[in-house]
Amino acid sequence: MNTRLLPLYATLLICLIAYAACLIQFPAMFSTRVAGNLLTDNAFLGIAAVGMTFVILSGGIDLSVGSVIAFTGVLLAVLITQHGVHPLVAFAVALAITTAFGAAMGIIIHYLQVPAFIVTLAGMFLARGMCFVMTTDSIPIDHPFYAALQGVFYRLPGGGRLTFIGCLMVAVFVVGMIIAHFSKFGSYIYAIGGNRSSAELMGVPVARTTIGIYAMSGFLSGLSGIVFSLYTSAGYSLATVGVELDAIAAVVIGGTLLTGGVGYVAGTFVGVIIQGLIQTYIVFDGTLSSWWTKIVVGVLLFSFIGLQRVLVVLSLRRSAAPTGG
Amino acid sequence: MKNMFIPAAARAAPQLGSLALILFLNYLAFPGFFEIRFQDGRLYGSLVDVLNRGAPIIILAIGMTAVIASRGVDLSVGAVMAVSGALAATMTVAGYPVPVAVIAAIGVGLLCGLWNGVLVAYFDLQPIVATLILMVTGRGIAQLITEGSIVTFNEPGLIFFGSGAILGIPVPILIAACLLAVTIVLVRRTALGLLIESIGVNRSASSYAGLNSKLLLLVIYGFCGVCAALAGIIIAADIRGADANNAGLWLELDAILAVVIGGTSLFGGRFSLIMSAIGAIIIQAMNTGILLSGFPPEYNLILKALVIIVILLAQSFSSLGGWAFLKGEFRAKGTRQQ
Numbered sequence: 001m002n003t004r005l006l007p008l009y010a011t012l013l014i015c016l017i018a019y020a021a022c023l024i025q026f027p028a029m030f031s032t033r034v035a036g037n038l039l040t041d042n043a044f045l046g047i048a049a050v051g052m053t054f055v056i057l058s059g060g061i062d063l064s065v066g067s068v069i070a071f072t073g074v075l076l077a078v079l080i081t082q083h084g085v086h087p088l089v090a091f092a093v094a095l096a097i098t099t100a101f102g103a104a105m106g107i108i109i110h111y112l113q114v115p116a117f118i119v120t121l122a123g124m125f126l127a128r129g130m131c132f133v134m135t136t137d138s139i140p141i142d143h144p145f146y147a148a149l150q151g152v153f154y155r156l157p158g159g160g161r162l163t164f165i166g167c168l169m170v171a172v173f174v175v176g177m178i179i180a181h182f183s184k185f186g187s188y189i190y191a192i193g194g195n196r197s198s199a200e201l202m203g204v205p206v207a208r209t210t211i212g213i214y215a216m217s218g219f220l221s222g223l224s225g226i227v228f229s230l231y232t233s234a235g236y237s238l239a240t241v242g243v244e245l246d247a248i249a250a251v252v253i254g255g256t257l258l259t260g261g262v263g264y265v266a267g268t269f270v271g272v273i274i275q276g277l278i279q280t281y282i283v284f285d286g287t288l289s290s291w292w293t294k295i296v297v298g299v300l301l302f303s304f305i306g307l308q309r310v311l312v313v314l315s316l317r318r319s320a321a322p323t324g325g
Numbered sequence: 326m327k328n329m330f331i332p333a334a335a336r337a338a339p340q341l342g343s344l345a346l347i348l349f350l351n352y353l354a355f356p357g358f359f360e361i362r363f364q365d366g367r368l369y370g371s372l373v374d375v376l377n378r379g380a381p382i383i384i385l386a387i388g389m390t391a392v393i394a395s396r397g398v399d400l401s402v403g404a405v406m407a408v409s410g411a412l413a414a415t416m417t418v419a420g421y422p423v424p425v426a427v428i429a430a431i432g433v434g435l436l437c438g439l440w441n442g443v444l445v446a447y448f449d450l451q452p453i454v455a456t457l458i459l460m461v462t463g464r465g466i467a468q469l470i471t472e473g474s475i476v477t478f479n480e481p482g483l484i485f486f487g488s489g490a491i492l493g494i495p496v497p498i499l500i501a502a503c504l505l506a507v508t509i510v511l512v513r514r515t516a517l518g519l520l521i522e523s524i525g526v527n528r529s530a531s532s533y534a535g536l537n538s539k540l541l542l543l544v545i546y547g548f549c550g551v552c553a554a555l556a557g558i559i560i561a562a563d564i565r566g567a568d569a570n571n572a573g574l575w576l577e578l579d580a581i582l583a584v585v586i587g588g589t590s591l592f593g594g595r596f597s598l599i600m601s602a603i604g605a606i607i608i609q610a611m612n613t614g615i616l617l618s619g620f621p622p623e624y625n626l627i628l629k630a631l632v633i634i635v636i637l638l639a640q641s642f643s644s645l646g647g648w649a650f651l652k653g654e655f656r657a658k659g660t661r662q663q
């Protein structure tokens with residue numbers, strides 16, 4: 001059996017078991033409403049997590065995600081509400097800025113050979129600081145175009161709503177899977193994550209790919225910010241603190257190796273859904289507090305990191321053992 | 326420390342120079358900046374305030390220096406601060422004597438640090454990954470301890486750690502200074518500092534040379550946890566309450582920044598505790614300066630980001646051999662790709 005797929009299967013199994021356990025306790029959770037809300041409520045996290053998957057697959061990390069989401073939200077609110085810009089124009093401006101921001105971080109990481117975590121840390125400060133400089137208030141967005149987008153949904157049998165942002169998240173995951181597994185860029189990412197030096201020797205354009213990865217993460221963070229502002233109809237500079245940790249947790253729980261090179265975008269989707277399930281369970285239970293989410297996610301994080309460590313040790317041992325016989 | 330004074334001072338020149346510059350700018354923004362007065366049995370003044378508010382960052386930076394020198398990083402210190410502050414506050418409110426609560430809080434910090442150390446040393450996890458687990462879980466645990474509310478207390482014994490004074494000197498400054506002195510003596514008067522540096526430079530070589538690197542790593546992370554717990558107690562005592570969500574939020578970044586400003590490389594190896602402390606004071610002087618000058622405190626984050634970028638540029642240029650080498654590198658890459 002392919003040990004690389006094992007974490008993915010484990011994630012799927014945990015997701016199914018968790019859902020089954022939820023159903024036994026709260027049969028009402030078996031409804032399209034819950035499923036629809038699961039997609040809608042986690043849309044912004046899922047989109048950011050796709051970008052994070054690529055970054056982690058390449059052996060890096062992006063801590064700026066949460067701040068960039070908040071930055072996008074505040075920028076949109078300022079542009080649309082205070083300056084009367086049409087949302088579509090504001091979206092384009094926001095995406096351009098966040099993509100350039102990600103690319104700039106990629107350039108620093110690659111050409112200055114600085115650890116990704118400290119560069120993106122600076123990026124996190126910078127983006128959050130820019131939010132505060134624009135405004136420290138929570139600005140509502142009240143625009144007919146927003147209302148129109150929020151009103152777009154497909155009514156599922158059973159009363160559930162497949163909203164625009166939920167569908168957008170699924171679409172981003174599909175595109176992410178295509179990029180990861182069926183494009184040159186995707187195989188470059190896996191190659192760099194597996195072993196940077198050998199990837200470079202094999203002729204992988206490391207510079208272009210690294211910058212592309214962080215630019216893509218910036219773009220997806222921006223998109224996630226747009227989704228978040230559609231979700232909350234407001235821009236607030238203190239929003240989405242720590243979303244980067246949720247995204248990293250989703251990626252790791254989804255079976256991606258934090259050292260890079262191994263993992264699947266689909267796994268990240270399951271990781272996001274597991275986190276959403278925990279929150280839904282807490283809402284259904286009503287007596288548990290939301291801090292349990294953090295603890296359960298931490299425990300899952302630890303289990304998956306442990307599982308992968310064991311797999312890596314096992315595969316090292318197997319490759320060290322004499323072949324044949 | 327054993328070097329002659331002059332070279333050490335020369336090496337510290339950029340940091341001391343920038344500290345002097347920031348203090349001078351603070352003086353321009355607020356002419357009373359250097360005034361120190363003695364009132365109600367303790368020292369007051371902006372300079373004292375910089376040291377007092379900077380004490381938790383100095384304490385964190387001491388632990389973080391050891392971790393970074395061993396080529397690691399501890400992202401969980403902010404969360405550990407929240408846990409230990411929550412425990413100290415909750416136990417005090419529950420009626421335990423203050424020494425018991427403080428020792429328990431330091432103990433839980435030690436446990437958190439040892440947990441990180443076990444993951445790094447014995448499970449061979451990357452330090453970022455290993456400490457990330459506690460970074461995520463820690464605030465949840467802290468909220469579990471405080472049961473989701475902000476626990477406030479009025480116990481003078483615990484408040485003493487935040488706003489008390491001995492011989493006129495605020496207690497946080499004393500704690501930070503004592504910890505700094507003890508740690509410097511420990512690492513520089515024994516071989517400990519050298520061993521930490523050797524792990525940071527090459528862990529497997531150090532192990533082959535007979536160094537029990539696993540145990541040493543465990544001790545380093547445990548020590549970092551204790552430092553985080555001390556900082557957490559001071560912060561909780563200062564605001565007379567334990568806020569599981571916000572206590573120590575982003576302070577791990579300040580601590581890392583302090584160490585980096587102090588000149589310790591993120592790739593391990595040579596470190597200087599006193600320079601990290603100066604780095605922490607520089608950060609706090611910037612914070613205080615922004616507050617005093619009337620700028621919104623929000624500018625702080627941007628300023629910090631710019632400082633990180635400038636330092637990274639400087640460090641990476643010097644490690645790559647400066648502009649000339651970098652240009653050569655670009656050219657070489659360009660020709661290789663064509």
